[in-house]
Amino acid sequence: MAANFWNSSHYKQLFDQEEVDVVHPLDKDKGITLEDFKLIKMHMVIPICKLAQQVKVRQRVVATAVTYMRRLYTRKSMSEYDPRLVAPTCLYLASKAEESTVQARLLVYCIKKMYSDDKYRYEIKDILEMEMKILEALNYYLVVFHPYRSLPQFLQDAGMNDISMTQLTWGLVNDTYRMDLILIHPPHLIALACIYTASVYREKDKTAWFEELRVDMNVVKNIAMEILDFYESHRLITDERINAAFNKLKP
Amino acid sequence: MGEKPEWLQQYNLIGKIGEGTYGLVFLAKTKSPPNCGKSIAIKKFKQSKDGDGVSPTAIREIMLLREITHENVVKLVNVHINHNDMSLYLAFDYAEHDLYEIIRHHRDKGNNMINQYTVKSLLWQLLNGLNYLHSNWIIHRDLKPSNILVMGEGEEHGVVKIADFGLARIYQAPLKTLFDNGVVVTIWYRAPELLLGAKHYTSAVDMWAVGCIFAELLTLKPLFQGAEAKSTSNPFQLDQLDKIFKVLGHPTIEKWPTLASLPHWHNDVSHIQGHKYENTGLHGAVPLSTKSASFDLLSKMLEYDPRKRITAAQAIEHDYFRSEPLPGRNALVPSQPGEKVINYPTRPVDTNTDFEGTTSLQPPQPVTSGNAISGGMPGAHGINSRSASRPMSMGVQRMQSQGMAAYNLTSQAGMGGGMNPGNIPMPRGVAQPHQQHHLRRKDPPGTGTGYPPQQKSRR
Numbered sequence: 001m002a003a004n005f006w007n008s009s010h011y012k013q014l015f016d017q018e019e020v021d022v023v024h025p026l027d028k029d030k031g032i033t034l035e036d037f038k039l040i041k042m043h044m045v046i047p048i049c050k051l052a053q054q055v056k057v058r059q060r061v062v063a064t065a066v067t068y069m070r071r072l073y074t075r076k077s078m079s080e081y082d083p084r085l086v087a088p089t090c091l092y093l094a095s096k097a098e099e100s101t102v103q104a105r106l107l108v109y110c111i112k113k114m115y116s117d118d119k120y121r122y123e124i125k126d127i128l129e130m131e132m133k134i135l136e137a138l139n140y141y142l143v144v145f146h147p148y149r150s151l152p153q154f155l156q157d158a159g160m161n162d163i164s165m166t167q168l169t170w171g172l173v174n175d176t177y178r179m180d181l182i183l184i185h186p187p188h189l190i191a192l193a194c195i196y197t198a199s200v201y202r203e204k205d206k207t208a209w210f211e212e213l214r215v216d217m218n219v220v221k222n223i224a225m226e227i228l229d230f231y232e233s234h235r236l237i238t239d240e241r242i243n244a245a246f247n248k249l250k251p
Numbered sequence: 252m253g254e255k256p257e258w259l260q261q262y263n264l265i266g267k268i269g270e271g272t273y274g275l276v277f278l279a280k281t282k283s284p285p286n287c288g289k290s291i292a293i294k295k296f297k298q299s300k301d302g303d304g305v306s307p308t309a310i311r312e313i314m315l316l317r318e319i320t321h322e323n324v325v326k327l328v329n330v331h332i333n334h335n336d337m338s339l340y341l342a343f344d345y346a347e348h349d350l351y352e353i354i355r356h357h358r359d360k361g362n363n364m365i366n367q368y369t370v371k372s373l374l375w376q377l378l379n380g381l382n383y384l385h386s387n388w389i390i391h392r393d394l395k396p397s398n399i400l401v402m403g404e405g406e407e408h409g410v411v412k413i414a415d416f417g418l419a420r421i422y423q424a425p426l427k428t429l430f431d432n433g434v435v436v437t438i439w440y441r442a443p444e445l446l447l448g449a450k451h452y453t454s455a456v457d458m459w460a461v462g463c464i465f466a467e468l469l470t471l472k473p474l475f476q477g478a479e480a481k482s483t484s485n486p487f488q489l490d491q492l493d494k495i496f497k498v499l500g501h502p503t504i505e506k507w508p509t510l511a512s513l514p515h516w517h518n519d520v521s522h523i524q525g526h527k528y529e530n531t532g533l534h535g536a537v538p539l540s541t542k543s544a545s546f547d548l549l550s551k552m553l554e555y556d557p558r559k560r561i562t563a564a565q566a567i568e569h570d571y572f573r574s575e576p577l578p579g580r581n582a583l584v585p586s587q588p589g590e591k592v593i594n595y596p597t598r599p600v601d602t603n604t605d606f607e608g609t610t611s612l613q614p615p616q617p618v619t620s621g622n623a624i625s626g627g628m629p630g631a632h633g634i635n636s637r638s639a640s641r642p643m644s645m646g647v648q649r650m651q652s653q654g655m656a657a658y659n660l661t662s663q664a665g666m667g668g669g670m671n672p673g674n675i676p677m678p679r680g681v682a683q684p685h686q687q688h689h690l691r692r693k694d695p696p697g698t699g700t701g702y703p704p705q706q707k708s709r710r
Contacts, residue, residue, distance in 0.1 A: 004387065007318075008318060009317060092304070093310070096305070096307040096310040096311070097310055097314055099307070099311070101303075101307045103303055104302065104303055104304060105302070105303075124302060128302070128304040128337065129334070129337070131304045131305060132304075132305065132332050132334060132337060132339075133334075135305065135313075135332065136332050140313050140314075140317050140330045141317055142310065142313065142314040142317065143314055
């Protein structure tokens, strides 16, 4: 359904963590570890965001693009589907799906402007071919639901819809796309976990409000823990570590 | 290309059945079990000319069709990509008839009106499918008789399927001229608020179209047959509006308050507001008693103010559907014994066109050795020279996002949206066997060629 999450293909194809954390055999052969795999996916969110700013599309398009990319790598290898081409192509496809189409020509122009690196030298033709491969790999399921939709309602209901809180939670939601959360949890639970994290961070006791919600707070807290773990470990990641992971992908 | 993609080999191509601005529609048959011989309509999207990959129209169409399942909405059974020429194919369950053909068949036969049971059943199923779409925030935006398909013989005989393209018509003009003319969409079913320049679509535009189609089923001719003002991107169509005013009278600010905010109501004051029609009324246009339930329903569908217009959900609850004859699942076969069964003609198929869209005088090449693409249909599908050209339409589009209800914690039970949301009694209309069924397919019913159920696993 286009409007109801519980009837949607998104809901039906939610994954378990163990299903997402599988390194494709082809990548394993190149020495890619689970940590490398997660690092590369996390890192590829950055060029998608940068590119989106250049071509002026909204955050939801970025979120959809990242979701496509993460879904793709549950099925396909990074060896065959180069992340540096997959990332802009997912943004290209997401821009069409989210009704804010960006021309492939413009994307290629922006990529060339952003990176002097030869590894990012892709032509329009490459993007168009990859678009079809991704469509096929996604099995043509393109509707994605995001935490952004329920966030304002929750914040208002919890009496936390001041500008500072809204900005904090919105930023937290943006950062959840550095992880695989969108593949694993219903988006409203991700939104709640971000609100929970923000309320703890700002030392606002919202226990009563959360208790009134008919949701499994264990899941919400687990998601919040994962978000906190991400921030903790993220500080320790160096450029060298990321480059080392990418270098393993070289043919 | 020479090389046929692998997926194509699961079908026998019968021929071309339609053509539009972005591609072609073919009739094919499934070659292998469990759906051997099942008819499939394959819509081919061409690579967009401006070098921008899969057309956004195709993307949004696939995206929606992949999410929706309803008995009265056409079923997408497969999507295929030909990487060689970057073309995209959508495979649908094939429907033998459409309302355009059904209406035309009756009109050409002379004073032969469509049976009341059939009109009511077609309308109910159309509304039922539309209610499903609307409750999922999908507006069709281009409903017209050629987009309302009706299944031919088989398990789903006489079942209405809302589709997004006119499956019919063999074209004569080459694709290019269709491109040059831009998108040709008939304006006869367009709601007055759109004609007057409303910026936002609501589901009420579909209900207006249903009203027009309802009247056309009753009279066999389009209710508002305006002449289209071409070569303009302006939605303002004076003649179409005039045709509407002639029947319904002019709209007034009193009855339709937001009329004042519509651009063309102001811009063309002299034309639109200038002259008045006397003695107008819907009763003059349709053969219905003004006291009948059918007249009441029709007039509520043709309400000027989109906010007052009846919704699909309200319409399927209307008294019209609760009175005899009750609507049935097989709209083409009257439930009353003794009623005449109409044998509607089958769709014309151009058997001289292959999947590349090239026409040849030779029979098409076999897909694989021993499996000729052409032929294989029992009778009826000879080379047809009929040329009534009807373009495919723009298709199902998403509703404006401002109307997208957020799912929330209390809506976990889902949307319902089943086949009979109003719990209207739907007598199955296939009680008695009848002579048409001698050609019935051999494959067991209910074995759809759909995708395997999506499992919660990695694939």
